Amino acid sequence: xxxxxxxxxxxxxxxxxxxxxxxxxxxxxxxxxxxxxxxxxxxxxxxxxxxxxxxxxxxxxxxxxxxxxxxxxxxxxxxxxxxxxxxxxxxxxxxxxxxxxxxxxxxxxxxxxxxxxxxxxxxxxxxxxxxxxxxxxxxxxxxxxxxxxxxxxxxxxxxxxxxxxxxxxxxxxxxxxx
Numbered sequence: 001x002x003x004x005x006x007x008x009x010x011x012x013x014x015x016x017x018x019x020x021x022x023x024x025x026x027x028x029x030x031x032x033x034x035x036x037x038x039x040x041x042x043x044x045x046x047x048x049x050x051x052x053x054x055x056x057x058x059x060x061x062x063x064x065x066x067x068x069x070x071x072x073x074x075x076x077x078x079x080x081x082x083x084x085x086x087x088x089x090x091x092x093x094x095x096x097x098x099x100x101x102x103x104x105x106x107x108x109x110x111x112x113x114x115x116x117x118x119x120x121x122x123x124x125x126x127x128x129x130x131x132x133x134x135x136x137x138x139x140x141x142x143x144x145x146x147x148x149x150x151x152x153x154x155x156x157x158x159x160x161x162x163x164x165x166x167x168x169x170x171x172x173x174x175x176x177x178x
C-alpha cells in the first residue's frame with residue numbers, strides 16, 4: 001500500500017490573523033507537523049490557494065458561499081504556508097485557483113497525475129477548511145479513484161453546521177472520516 005498525505009491550504013490567510021481565518025488554523029498547522037514527525041507516508045503533497053485573478057471568487061461584499069474577501073493572493077505573505085507547518089516533508093506543492101475558485105486540490109493542478117505516477121493507493125487529507133477545500137479535495141480524490149480518509153483531528157472548519165454538512169456529504173461519497 002502506497003499512502004500519501006495531502007496537506008490542504010494551511011496558509012497564513014486561513015489561520016488566525018489572516019484575511020479569511022479559520023479558528024484553530026495555527027493549531028492545525030502544528031498538529032500536522034507533529035503527525036508527520038511520527039507517521040510515515042511514502043509521499044506528502046500540499047495544496048495552496050494562489051489567486052491571481054479569480055473573478056467573482058473575490059467580492060467587496062462577499063456572501064461566504066461562492067464569494068469571499070480577498071485572500072491568498074499569489075506572492076503575498078497571506079499565500080505563504082503557516083510557520084508552524086513543517087514543509088520539509090512536502091515533496092510537491094500544487095497551486096490552485098489562480099483564475100478560478102479553486103476549491104479542490106485536484107482542480108487544474110496535475111495532482112491526480114502526480115499521485116498516479118507514484119503509484120499511490122490511498123490518500124489521507126488534512127488541512128483547512130474542513131467544510132470547503134478539504135471537502136472538495138476529498139470528494140475529488142474519491143472521484144479520481146483514490147480511497148480517501150479525512151483526518152478530522154488535523155483539520156479545522158468554518159462552522160459546526162457547515163462541517164457537519166460536509167462530513168455527511170463525504171461519508172455519502174464513500175470518503176472515510178477519522
